[in-house]
Amino acid sequence: MAVERVLSGMRPTGNLHLGHYHGVLKNWLKLQHEHECLFFVADWHALTTHYDTPSIIEESVWEMVIDWLAAGVDPAYATIFLQSRVPEHAELHTLLSMITPLSWLERVPTYKDQQEKLASKDLSTYGFLGYPLLQSADILIYKATQVPVGEDQVPHIEFTREIARRFNHIYGREPGYEEKAEAAIKKLGSKRGALYEELRNRYQESGDDEALLSAQALIEEQQGLSLGDRERLLGFLEGGGKIILVEPDAKLTPASKMPGLDGQKMSKSYNNTISLREDPDVVAKKIKTMPTDPARVRRTDPGEPTKCPVWQLHEVYSDEQKKEWVLNGCRSAGIGCIECKQPVIDGVLAELKPIQERAAMYAEDPTLVKNIVADGCEKARKLARETMREVREVMGLNYS
Incomplete structure (x- = not known):
């Protein structure tokens, strides 16, 4: 069998939180032991929506790598690199743009969705329109076979497959x-x-x-x-030409089960997050002040856990016995909300403790982090150069 190569990236636009850990990083930790993995900091992608606030990106790049390492991403198994340190991504993006119909970019579902969601920003830029093509270049340059994504990103992978197919069709017909x-x-x-x-x-x-x-x-x-x-x-x-760019498959990521402090999805935009390096006292305070079932006005009022955001956190952090205690105690008013929240506080802090200990170790040694990334960039660039050598050759750009 051919080597399965997994590629995944994250935009550096602020602190990583438990939603990222449960939604992306835990999946990466599993994948790094099963396949060849490349994980990259998508700093150019961050510029598509944060072009006017580059300082946020600059501050977040190294902090995000520290969070990855602290969560358990292991440079002995996975290649960690920065998108902007591998300029071949931009070269392939430019060359692919020559064969990409404009209508293909305009029909990507996230294009209009994001414009509506971020209506306060001027996103009528070429970079924002071309974002899915740059994403395709990120994937195709490493001949990645699998890309872990959520449901909303599947159209991007289908778009990437179409681009690879079109490129191979046009340029895969070598003489003879x-x-x-x-x-x-x-x-x-x-x-x-x-x-x-x-x-x-x-x-x-x-x-x-x-x-x-x-x-x-x-x-x-x-x-x-x-x-x-x-x-x-x-x-x-398949009746085509030589395969130069490999069509990747979308590898559906299990949906994050991590709810935010208000019961909605954990997200910076909802201001309901617990970040991976949040101070334990702040974590405890955030959970203690979480809203509960509105029916429980007084301590003696019975409640319904399924109407309470705290119960959603018990679903993540509590065992069956503890959940039974919550269900019975809440419905009979046998336990109060503060009592109910304590096991969640303990569970969250127990999960964060080893992550924070490792993060402190890496934060104290920035040279180590930069060396890990420099090694990763070198490995990634070697693969990218090999692909670009083939791409230039079939496009007739290898002048001597």
């Missing part, structure tokens, strides 16, 4: 392509070559997806094939 593909089939040996031909015909003539998967597996298992021949055979299989 079919002859080179036929020569590559011979390298499979007579038996495997005949099987490849049979599977290719079954897929192209009747759209047999099983045949496509079997042929792809056959190519991946073949030892001694050059990368060029492998890509020619994969492209020839």
Whole structure:
């Protein structure tokens, strides 16, 4: 099987909170032990909406990397880098913009949604319109096979697949392509070559997806094939040209179960967050002052936990026994709201303690953090340069 390569990024626009930890970072911690992972600070993307407040981005870049490391992202397993330190992203974005129909960008659902949500900002900029294409360049330059996203970002991955397909269709027809593909089939040996031909015909003539998967597996298992021949055979299989840019799959991220302090989704825009490096006393105070079931005006009034934001936090932090205690105690007025909140405070602080201890260690040693990022940028740039070498070659830009 081909190596599964995962790419994911985050915009540096402020402190990371428990919503980020439960919604993104915990997933990254799992993925880094399962696949090759690249995680990047999307500082150029942050400029699409924060172009007039760059100081927020500048302050947040290093703090965000510290939060990642403190949460458990491990540079021994994952490559951590800054988007702006790999200028090849911008080069690929420019070259892809030459073949991208304007209508494709205008129909991306988040384009109009974000403009409406951020109506106070002037987002009628080229950068904002082209944001999905820069995102495509971020993904395609590393030949990422999987991109963890929420439901709302799936159209962006579909857009990226369309861009890759269009690019491969236009530029994948190298001179003598079919002859080179036929020569590559011979390298499979007579038996495997005949099987490849049979599977290719079954897929192209009747759209047999099983045949496509079997042929792809056959190519991946073949030892001694050059990368060029492998890509020619994969492209020839589907009736296209050589595959230069790989179509990624959206890897749906489990929805964050982390509610905010008011019961809505935890988000900076709702001002209902607990940040990863929040002082324990502040955390306790925030939870103690959370709103509860409005029916419980006095301590003796019974309540209904499912109408209370605190119950949503018990769903995240409490075991079955504790939840039973809350349900019975609240409905019978056997426990008060302050009592009910204490196990949540304990649960949140227990989760934050190791994160904050590691964050303090990294914050005290900024050179270590910068070295981790410098190493990551170097690794990422090596991969990006390799892709750009191929892209320039097929686009006729390798002048000598």
